Amino acid sequence: MKSITLEEARKQRYGAWSGNPNGCPYNPGHCVMEVHPSCGWIPAQCRRRNGHGPDGLYCKQHAKQVVAKFATSETKTNAEVE
Numbered sequence: 001m002k003s004i005t006l007e008e009a010r011k012q013r014y015g016a017w018s019g020n021p022n023g024c025p026y027n028p029g030h031c032v033m034e035v036h037p038s039c040g041w042i043p044a045q046c047r048r049r050n051g052h053g054p055d056g057l058y059c060k061q062h063a064k065q066v067v068a069k070f071a072t073s074e075t076k077t078n079a080e081v082e
Contacts, residue, residue, distance in 0.1 A: 003054040004032050014045040031059035
């Protein structure tokens with residue numbers, strides 16, 4: 001999991017499959033994270049409102065995950081440099 005920039009979010013497509021090869025475009029009012037629904041196999045954009053995390057692109061729940069993952073990878077990178 002990595003932090004997504006606003007430019008990457010605008011290009012992102014969700015739920016591409018053979019019946020809908022282009023998928024669905026990014027909805028700027030929702031969290032940018034791709035999630036798997038409990039009753040299906042086609043991933044979709046998280047439906048929670050954004051406004052948290054890097055660039056305000058994440059919902060509160062996914063922002064915590066991204067920030068925690070980013071902090072852990074930064075710590076590993078700093079340890080490798082030293």
